[in-house]
Amino acid sequence: AQSVTQLDSHVSVSEGTPVLLRCNYSSSYSPSLFWYVQHPNKGLQLLLKYTSAATLVKGINGFEAEFKKSETSFHLTKPSAHMSDAAEYFCVVRKRQAGTALIFGKGTTLSVSS
């Protein structure tokens, strides 16, 4: 069965410094992986997705993630944090067989200070 583990429940950075949100996955076959973001009082917005094409995936707002099969990781990064990046981030894996359900990690709260 697939699962994802977000290694940090809360990450704090200063504006202009790099962001790293860590995610490890477990899957018996090549997974589809996603990062979603949830700003306060907003819905879940797709940041980026990996679907077995390029291992380095670029998303919106300057975020990117690298799929590393050897490490079973899909960490989310951004070179320079902005105040507007403060939100909840979810690493998500999609079931490949017998259904279409998304399996969410517990989420990482990103705080950005000035």
Next chain:
Amino acid sequence: EPEVTQTPSHQVTQMGQEVILRCVPISNHLYFYWYRQILGQKVEFLVSFYNNEISEKSEIFDDQFSVERPDGSNFTLKIRSTKLEDSAMYFCASSASTDSGNTIYFGEGSWLTVV
């Protein structure tokens, strides 16, 4: 950009009452979903719906829950007799297909409080 819309944004109901949460998926999408997030916990899959029938459901989605597409645009989640533990944010979502890389678009959620 097209979006999934949900109503109400927040509902308070008494235990044992029936609740209907409404969603308007993106117009050309064919697959519809409900997820929920209990405060402080993970977002959990409830049910997926295609071609006017449930295609997949989780063990959370018991007989108290039902879904319906009453017309060409709305998709509803009904909870027949609410319990305190049903208090959660409920997200509706839709997608154009079930290809593994296809994006699932989420609404802003309906916050249900059962008292």
